[in-house]
Amino acid sequence: MWEKINEKFKKYPARIRVAEKMIELGLSLNEDGKIYCGNLKISDKALATAADVDRRAIKSTIEVIREDEELYNLFSNIIPAGTLLKNIAKSIDLGVIEIEVGSESEGILSKTTNLISKKGIGIRQAYAEDTELQKSPILTIITEEPVKGDLINEFLKIKGVTRVSIY
Structure with a gap:
């Protein structure tokens, strides 16, 4: 998985940080092109702040993920793990x-x-x-x-x- 993510985003460190943050927090990409934690929609601004990137990095990361079937399958199926x-x-x-x-x-x-x-x-x-x-x-x-x-x-x-x- 990480090889695929790193290969796809290797020229864009901000996009890698977005992908890592999504996986770390259990955030998924929904069919509507928005990021969710379970059924709670996460704003681009909130994710950008958490990943320490510009909001444009969120949008471009989403575009790349949606265009790649394997990445989309991965990121659309992430489920948050629950309360620690x-x-x-x-x-x-x-x-x-x-x-x-x-x-x-x-x-x-x-x-x-x-x-x-x-x-x-x-x-x-x-x-x-x-x-x-x-x-x-x-x-x-x-x-x-x-x-x-x-x-x-x-x-x-x-x-x-x-x-x-x-x-």
Whole structure:
């Protein structure tokens, strides 16, 4: 996917930022040529501000996507992932584990969830940032209860884990 996007927009960094922001936020391109988050229409100005580009970059990105069947199929089928509980976890007595991942990221999610389940703690959510979009992607796991700090050393033993925060 990223090869196709980068190839199509390689001469236009602003368009790449728009495409990345759309994927990051779960924004799709509708048949009417407008950008949506679910059924909520997103203004060109709002997306331009979020992607740090001029509004003209939004319009030109949309045109390129609509003219390319493969890109249109991709961007018209994006669905927002829903609420990430990270920022409200403490308020509702949940735990948060953030694991920064290096270039070796294979198997980190399964190894991490295995360690958590061995402690008898349920997992409410898991969210992994795209390794192609982020320089230092973070795996965020929301647990049914706060996790003890003694697990930090266990997480750090997993190949590819560079940093762990528990709160």
